[in-house]
Amino acid sequence: xxxxxxxSPTRSPGPRTVVRTAGALALPSVLLLLLVTVSWQxxxxxxxxxxxxxxxxxxxERGVTQVFRILTDWVWDxxxxxxxxxxxxxxxxxxxxxxxxxLWVAATCALGTLLQQGMKAAVGRExxxxxxxxxxxxxxxxxxxxxxxxxxxxxxxxxxxxxYGAGRVLWRTAVTVSVVSVVGxxxxxxxxxxxxxxxxxxxxLLGALMVVLAMWSYEKWHGAWRS
Numbered sequence: 001x002x003x004x005x006x007x008s009p010t011r012s013p014g015p016r017t018v019v020r021t022a023g024a025l026a027l028p029s030v031l032l033l034l035l036v037t038v039s040w041q042x043x044x045x046x047x048x049x050x051x052x053x054x055x056x057x058x059x060x061e062r063g064v065t066q067v068f069r070i071l072t073d074w075v076w077d078x079x080x081x082x083x084x085x086x087x088x089x090x091x092x093x094x095x096x097x098x099x100x101x102x103l104w105v106a107a108t109c110a111l112g113t114l115l116q117q118g119m120k121a122a123v124g125r126e127x128x129x130x131x132x133x134x135x136x137x138x139x140x141x142x143x144x145x146x147x148x149x150x151x152x153x154x155x156x157x158x159x160x161x162x163x164y165g166a167g168r169v170l171w172r173t174a175v176t177v178s179v180v181s182v183v184g185x186x187x188x189x190x191x192x193x194x195x196x197x198x199x200x201x202x203x204x205l206l207g208a209l210m211v212v213l214a215m216w217s218y219e220k221w222h223g224a225w226r227s
Contacts, residue, residue: 018216025209032202036142037123047196051128055193058134065134068188072135076185078149085109085153088160100222101163105156108214112152112207116145119206128193137194143202144195147186151207154178159215182207 035043058065074080085105092102120140127141139145154177161174186200 018212022209022212022216025205025212029202029205029209032198032205033119033123033142036125036198036202043198047198050190050197051193054191055128055130055134058191058193059132065192068191069135072146072185072188072192076146076150076181076188078145081149081153082109082113085156088157092160101160101218104214104218105160108156108210109152112148112210115206115210116143116148116203119143120145125196125199128196130193133193135192135194137189141195142199143206144186144189144199145203146189147182147195147200147203148207148210149203150182150185151204152210154182155208155211156214159211 058068089102089106092098092105117139120142123142124140125142127137158174158178161171166174182204186204189195189200190197
């Protein structure tokens with residue numbers, strides 16, 4: 001596969017599209033953050049209802065719970081996702097002509113991790129607590145690190161495949177795997193009782209926003225650098 005110029009209007013979204021997409025992600029992200037921070041009661045009640053229901057299922061369906069533990073601890077784990085991103089960065093560096101893009105991918109992953117941990121510390125939301133837990137997790141709850149990391153990495157991988165003109169089969173496979181991974185890891189965290197539903201939603205929104213901003217900033221910088 002050969003990279004497609006970021007200046008090509010047929011391959012890259014226009015500035016207005018990017019701004020609209022970023023706004024569509026930023027507004028609900030900020031709103032959700034505020035609602036979680038002030039413990040808005042309707043949201044807290046909804047989170048609680050979902051958590052109690054899914055925890056009951058997790059206790060009753062031990063087989064499904066074990067599968068989710070394996071997936072969330074090994075397949076969709078943030079370390080696994082970061083390893084995938086690292087492999088992509090090494091491949092881009094090896095190509096030599098794509099070192100700036102490699103730097104962008106690495107920086108986006110690093111900034112995503114810093115943002116995630118910073119927000120956890122700032123919000124300080126407690127995780128669900130159960131008398132009969134089926135799993136455990138560390139640090140504060142909001143946003144979900146698993147959900148945000150999976151969204152960032154999968155989004156970046158899809159962006160790279162798009163830039164390099166991936167074939168139809170590879171593209172559809174990558175999209176399917178990415179959707180299953182991002183949705184699956186979020187649902188697994190709720191099922192295992194280590195996150196509230198709004199934690200996962202926050203991770204998805206913030207992760208997607210990071211990817212959109214990475215794409216936009218790279219294309220702006222790359223275009224300025226080439227001119």
